Amino acid sequence: MASSHHQPPNAPALYVFPDKNALTQSLAQFIAKAQKESIDRKGRFTIALSGGSLPAALTGLIANPSIKWNHWQVFYADERLVPLDHPDSNHLACTQALFAHVPIPTENIHTIDPALITDRESLADAYEKVLIHEFAQKDAARFPVFDLILLGVGPDGHTASLFPGHALLSEEDRWVADIADSPKPPSARITLTYPVLNHAARIAFVAAGGVGKADIVQAILDRPEEGLPAARVKPSFPGQLYWFVDEGAASTTKYQRAAFKL
Numbered sequence: 437m438a439s440s441h442h443q444p445p446n447a448p449a450l451y452v453f454p455d456k457n458a459l460t461q462s463l464a465q466f467i468a469k470a471q472k473e474s475i476d477r478k479g480r481f482t483i484a485l486s487g488g489s490l491p492a493a494l495t496g497l498i499a500n501p502s503i504k505w506n507h508w509q510v511f512y513a514d515e516r517l518v519p520l521d522h523p524d525s526n527h528l529a530c531t532q533a534l535f536a537h538v539p540i541p542t543e544n545i546h547t548i549d550p551a552l553i554t555d556r557e558s559l560a561d562a563y564e565k566v567l568i569h570e571f572a573q574k575d576a577a578r579f580p581v582f583d584l585i586l587l588g589v590g591p592d593g594h595t596a597s598l599f600p601g602h603a604l605l606s607e608e609d610r611w612v613a614d615i616a617d618s619p620k621p622p623s624a625r626i627t628l629t630y631p632v633l634n635h636a637a638r639i640a641f642v643a644a645g646g647v648g649k650a651d652i653v654q655a656i657l658d659r660p661e662e663g664l665p666a667a668r669v670k671p672s673f674p675g676q677l678y679w680f681v682d683e684g685a686a687s688t689t690k691y692q693r694a695a696f697k698l
Protein backbone atom coordinates (compact mmCIF):
# COMPACT_ATOMS: atom_id res chain seq x y z
CA MET A 437 0.00 0.00 0.00
CA ALA A 438 1.60 3.30 -1.03
CA SER A 439 2.01 5.82 1.72
CA SER A 440 1.64 9.56 1.65
CA HIS A 441 3.85 9.69 4.75
CA HIS A 442 7.55 10.52 4.58
CA GLN A 443 9.26 8.03 6.86
CA PRO A 444 12.64 8.65 8.52
CA PRO A 445 15.26 5.91 8.15
CA ASN A 446 14.66 4.35 11.57
CA ALA A 447 10.89 4.52 11.16
CA PRO A 448 8.94 1.54 12.44
CA ALA A 449 8.67 -1.36 9.99
CA LEU A 450 5.04 -2.39 9.49
CA TYR A 451 4.65 -6.07 8.65
CA VAL A 452 1.11 -7.11 7.68
CA PHE A 453 0.04 -10.76 7.57
CA PRO A 454 -3.06 -12.36 6.04
CA ASP A 455 -3.99 -14.18 9.24
CA LYS A 456 -2.89 -15.00 12.77
CA ASN A 457 -1.12 -18.21 11.74
CA ALA A 458 1.06 -16.43 9.18
CA LEU A 459 1.86 -13.74 11.74
CA THR A 460 2.71 -16.31 14.41
CA GLN A 461 5.07 -18.23 12.13
CA SER A 462 6.88 -15.07 10.97
CA LEU A 463 7.11 -13.73 14.51
CA ALA A 464 8.77 -16.98 15.59
CA GLN A 465 11.34 -16.65 12.79
CA PHE A 466 11.95 -13.02 13.78
CA ILE A 467 12.48 -13.97 17.43
CA ALA A 468 14.76 -16.87 16.45
CA LYS A 469 16.95 -14.48 14.41
CA ALA A 470 17.14 -11.96 17.25
CA GLN A 471 17.99 -14.80 19.64
CA LYS A 472 20.77 -16.13 17.41
CA GLU A 473 22.41 -12.73 17.01
CA SER A 474 22.30 -12.10 20.77
CA ILE A 475 23.65 -15.52 21.74
CA ASP A 476 26.39 -15.36 19.09
CA ARG A 477 27.42 -11.98 20.44
CA LYS A 478 27.14 -12.43 24.21
CA GLY A 479 25.96 -15.94 25.01
CA ARG A 480 22.47 -15.01 26.18
CA PHE A 481 19.16 -13.58 24.98
CA THR A 482 17.18 -11.15 27.12
CA ILE A 483 13.51 -10.75 26.26
CA ALA A 484 10.53 -9.04 27.90
CA LEU A 485 7.03 -10.37 27.20
CA SER A 486 3.55 -8.95 27.52
CA GLY A 487 0.25 -10.59 28.35
CA GLY A 488 -3.15 -10.09 26.75
CA SER A 489 -3.23 -11.28 23.15
CA LEU A 490 0.56 -11.63 22.86
CA PRO A 491 1.14 -15.09 24.39
CA ALA A 492 -1.06 -16.74 21.75
CA ALA A 493 1.19 -15.20 19.07
CA LEU A 494 4.25 -16.98 20.57
CA THR A 495 3.15 -20.53 19.81
CA GLY A 496 5.25 -20.64 16.62
CA LEU A 497 8.28 -20.96 18.92
CA ILE A 498 7.17 -24.31 20.37
CA ALA A 499 8.26 -26.44 17.43
CA ASN A 500 11.16 -24.19 16.36
CA PRO A 501 14.36 -26.29 16.68
CA SER A 502 16.67 -23.25 16.60
CA ILE A 503 15.49 -21.86 19.93
CA LYS A 504 18.13 -22.30 22.64
CA TRP A 505 15.87 -22.06 25.68
CA ASN A 506 18.66 -22.40 28.23
CA HIS A 507 20.20 -19.16 26.90
CA TRP A 508 16.98 -17.17 27.38
CA GLN A 509 16.43 -14.74 30.24
CA VAL A 510 12.73 -13.89 30.30
CA PHE A 511 11.18 -10.85 31.98
CA TYR A 512 7.75 -9.25 31.80
CA ALA A 513 7.11 -5.84 30.25
CA ASP A 514 4.30 -5.60 32.74
CA GLU A 515 2.51 -7.81 35.22
CA ARG A 516 -0.65 -7.71 37.24
CA LEU A 517 -0.25 -7.93 41.02
CA VAL A 518 -2.07 -11.23 41.40
CA PRO A 519 -0.86 -14.73 42.31
CA LEU A 520 1.16 -16.40 39.53
CA ASP A 521 -1.62 -18.98 39.03
CA HIS A 522 -4.37 -16.34 38.85
CA PRO A 523 -6.26 -16.09 35.52
CA ASP A 524 -5.16 -12.40 35.25
CA SER A 525 -1.45 -13.23 35.55
CA ASN A 526 0.59 -12.43 32.42
CA HIS A 527 3.07 -15.08 33.58
CA LEU A 528 0.29 -17.67 33.68
CA ALA A 529 -0.81 -16.67 30.16
CA CYS A 530 2.76 -17.02 28.83
CA THR A 531 3.22 -20.31 30.67
CA GLN A 532 0.02 -21.83 29.30
CA ALA A 533 0.74 -20.65 25.74
CA LEU A 534 4.47 -21.33 25.61
CA PHE A 535 6.62 -22.17 28.63
CA ALA A 536 4.64 -25.29 29.60
CA HIS A 537 5.47 -26.71 26.14
CA VAL A 538 9.21 -25.99 25.87
CA PRO A 539 12.32 -26.96 27.91
CA ILE A 540 13.08 -23.53 29.38
CA PRO A 541 14.69 -23.67 32.85
CA THR A 542 12.24 -22.14 35.33
CA GLU A 543 15.06 -20.09 36.88
CA ASN A 544 15.39 -18.30 33.51
CA ILE A 545 11.87 -16.89 33.81
CA HIS A 546 11.86 -13.86 36.11
CA THR A 547 8.42 -13.40 37.62
CA ILE A 548 7.25 -10.88 40.17
CA ASP A 549 7.63 -12.00 43.80
CA PRO A 550 4.10 -13.17 44.67
CA ALA A 551 4.87 -12.73 48.39
CA LEU A 552 4.92 -8.97 47.78
CA ILE A 553 1.68 -8.47 45.83
CA THR A 554 0.11 -6.62 48.76
CA ASP A 555 3.11 -4.24 48.94
CA ARG A 556 3.17 -2.69 45.46
CA GLU A 557 6.19 -0.45 45.89
CA SER A 558 8.36 -3.16 47.43
CA LEU A 559 7.36 -5.54 44.65
CA ALA A 560 8.34 -3.01 41.97
CA ASP A 561 11.65 -2.29 43.72
CA ALA A 562 12.35 -6.01 44.04
CA TYR A 563 11.68 -6.57 40.33
CA GLU A 564 13.91 -3.64 39.46
CA LYS A 565 16.67 -5.25 41.53
CA VAL A 566 16.30 -8.43 39.49
CA LEU A 567 16.82 -6.34 36.34
CA ILE A 568 19.82 -4.59 37.87
CA HIS A 569 21.33 -7.95 38.77
CA GLU A 570 20.72 -9.35 35.30
CA PHE A 571 21.81 -6.31 33.32
CA ALA A 572 23.92 -3.89 35.31
CA GLN A 573 26.56 -6.51 36.13
CA LYS A 574 26.88 -7.34 32.47
CA ASP A 575 26.02 -4.20 30.53
CA ALA A 576 27.15 -1.61 33.08
CA ALA A 577 24.67 0.75 31.46
CA ARG A 578 22.41 3.26 33.14
CA PHE A 579 19.47 1.44 31.64
CA PRO A 580 19.14 -2.23 30.70
CA VAL A 581 19.34 -2.99 27.00
CA PHE A 582 16.88 -5.78 26.25
CA ASP A 583 17.64 -7.75 23.11
CA LEU A 584 13.91 -7.86 22.37
CA ILE A 585 10.74 -6.51 23.96
CA LEU A 586 7.37 -7.79 22.72
CA LEU A 587 4.49 -5.41 23.36
CA GLY A 588 0.78 -5.39 22.78
CA VAL A 589 -1.47 -2.38 22.30
CA GLY A 590 -4.84 -1.94 23.91
CA PRO A 591 -7.84 -0.31 22.21
CA ASP A 592 -7.07 2.88 24.19
CA GLY A 593 -3.47 2.93 22.98
CA HIS A 594 -1.96 1.61 26.20
CA THR A 595 1.05 -0.66 26.06
CA ALA A 596 2.57 -2.70 28.89
CA SER A 597 0.80 -0.99 31.79
CA LEU A 598 1.37 2.54 30.51
CA PHE A 599 -2.05 4.11 30.10
CA PRO A 600 -3.21 7.34 28.39
CA GLY A 601 -2.86 10.42 30.59
CA HIS A 602 -1.11 8.56 33.40
CA ALA A 603 1.74 10.16 35.34
CA LEU A 604 3.90 7.10 34.60
CA LEU A 605 4.21 8.31 31.00
CA SER A 606 6.65 10.90 32.38
CA GLU A 607 8.75 8.52 34.52
CA GLU A 608 12.38 8.97 33.49
CA ASP A 609 14.40 7.30 36.25
CA ARG A 610 12.77 4.15 37.58
CA TRP A 611 13.19 1.05 35.46
CA VAL A 612 10.13 -0.62 36.97
CA ALA A 613 7.15 1.36 38.28
CA ASP A 614 4.02 0.34 40.15
CA ILE A 615 0.51 1.49 39.29
CA ALA A 616 -2.52 1.25 41.56
CA ASP A 617 -5.17 2.79 39.31
CA SER A 618 -5.03 0.95 36.02
CA PRO A 619 -8.23 1.80 34.12
CA LYS A 620 -8.16 -1.77 32.88
CA PRO A 621 -8.60 -4.31 35.69
CA PRO A 622 -6.82 -5.53 37.65
CA SER A 623 -5.92 -2.08 38.93
CA ALA A 624 -2.60 -2.98 40.63
CA ARG A 625 0.32 -3.67 38.30
CA ILE A 626 3.97 -3.08 37.61
CA THR A 627 5.40 -1.97 34.29
CA LEU A 628 8.68 -1.31 32.57
CA THR A 629 9.05 2.43 31.94
CA TYR A 630 9.88 4.27 28.71
CA PRO A 631 13.60 4.66 29.54
CA VAL A 632 13.84 0.86 29.58
CA LEU A 633 11.54 0.27 26.62
CA ASN A 634 13.33 2.88 24.50
CA HIS A 635 16.79 1.44 25.19
CA ALA A 636 15.90 -1.97 23.73
CA ALA A 637 17.78 -3.29 20.71
CA ARG A 638 14.52 -4.43 19.16
CA ILE A 639 10.90 -3.77 20.06
CA ALA A 640 8.01 -5.49 18.30
CA PHE A 641 4.37 -4.58 18.72
CA VAL A 642 2.06 -7.50 18.00
CA ALA A 643 -1.51 -6.55 17.14
CA ALA A 644 -3.27 -9.59 15.74
CA GLY A 645 -6.60 -8.19 16.71
CA GLY A 646 -8.47 -7.85 13.46
CA VAL A 647 -10.52 -4.74 12.71
CA GLY A 648 -11.00 -4.20 16.43
CA LYS A 649 -7.44 -2.88 16.53
CA ALA A 650 -7.60 -0.95 13.22
CA ASP A 651 -8.51 2.44 14.71
CA ILE A 652 -5.83 2.38 17.38
CA VAL A 653 -3.15 1.10 15.01
CA GLN A 654 -4.06 3.92 12.62
CA ALA A 655 -3.98 6.52 15.42
CA ILE A 656 -0.55 5.40 16.58
CA LEU A 657 1.13 4.99 13.18
CA ASP A 658 -0.56 7.85 11.27
CA ARG A 659 -0.88 10.37 14.11
CA PRO A 660 2.08 9.74 16.49
CA GLU A 661 1.93 13.41 17.51
CA GLU A 662 -1.18 12.58 19.55
CA GLY A 663 1.22 10.98 22.01
CA LEU A 664 -0.69 7.81 22.81
CA PRO A 665 1.33 5.53 25.09
CA ALA A 666 2.22 3.06 22.33
CA ALA A 667 3.26 5.96 20.09
CA ARG A 668 5.80 7.04 22.72
CA VAL A 669 7.71 3.78 22.24
CA LYS A 670 10.57 5.07 20.08
CA PRO A 671 13.77 3.09 20.62
CA SER A 672 16.87 5.28 20.51
CA PHE A 673 19.42 4.47 17.83
CA PRO A 674 20.43 1.76 17.02
CA GLY A 675 17.24 0.24 18.44
CA GLN A 676 14.60 -0.74 15.89
CA LEU A 677 10.82 -0.84 16.11
CA TYR A 678 8.60 -3.33 14.30
CA TRP A 679 4.86 -3.87 14.03
CA PHE A 680 3.42 -7.33 13.40
CA VAL A 681 -0.26 -6.94 12.52
CA ASP A 682 -2.97 -8.82 10.65
CA GLU A 683 -4.89 -7.42 7.67
CA GLY A 684 -7.82 -6.38 9.84
CA ALA A 685 -5.67 -4.33 12.21
CA ALA A 686 -3.90 -2.68 9.22
CA SER A 687 -7.12 -2.00 7.32
CA THR A 688 -7.32 1.76 7.91
CA THR A 689 -3.75 2.97 8.45
CA LYS A 690 -2.06 4.80 5.56
CA TYR A 691 1.36 3.85 6.95
CA GLN A 692 3.66 2.25 4.37
CA ARG A 693 3.88 -1.52 4.63
CA ALA A 694 7.24 -3.30 4.59
CA ALA A 695 7.85 -6.71 3.03
CA PHE A 696 8.65 -9.09 5.88
CA LYS A 697 12.25 -10.21 5.62
CA LEU A 698 14.70 -11.55 8.18
Ligand SMILES: O=C1O[C@H](COP(=O)(O)O)[C@@H](O)[C@H](O)[C@H]1O
Binds near residue numbers: 488489490595596
Ligand atom coordinates in the same frame (compact mmCIF):
# COMPACT_ATOMS: atom_id res chain seq x y z
O1 LIG B 1 -3.51 -5.26 30.22
C1 LIG B 1 -2.72 -5.50 29.33
O2 LIG B 1 -3.02 -5.11 28.05
C2 LIG B 1 -2.03 -5.04 27.01
C3 LIG B 1 -2.73 -5.15 25.67
O3 LIG B 1 -3.45 -6.36 25.67
P1 LIG B 1 -4.14 -6.89 24.30
O4 LIG B 1 -4.92 -8.09 24.73
O5 LIG B 1 -5.00 -5.74 23.79
O6 LIG B 1 -3.01 -7.23 23.38
C4 LIG B 1 -0.96 -6.13 27.18
O7 LIG B 1 0.06 -5.96 26.20
C5 LIG B 1 -0.39 -6.05 28.61
O8 LIG B 1 0.67 -6.97 28.82
C6 LIG B 1 -1.53 -6.35 29.57
O9 LIG B 1 -1.09 -6.26 30.94
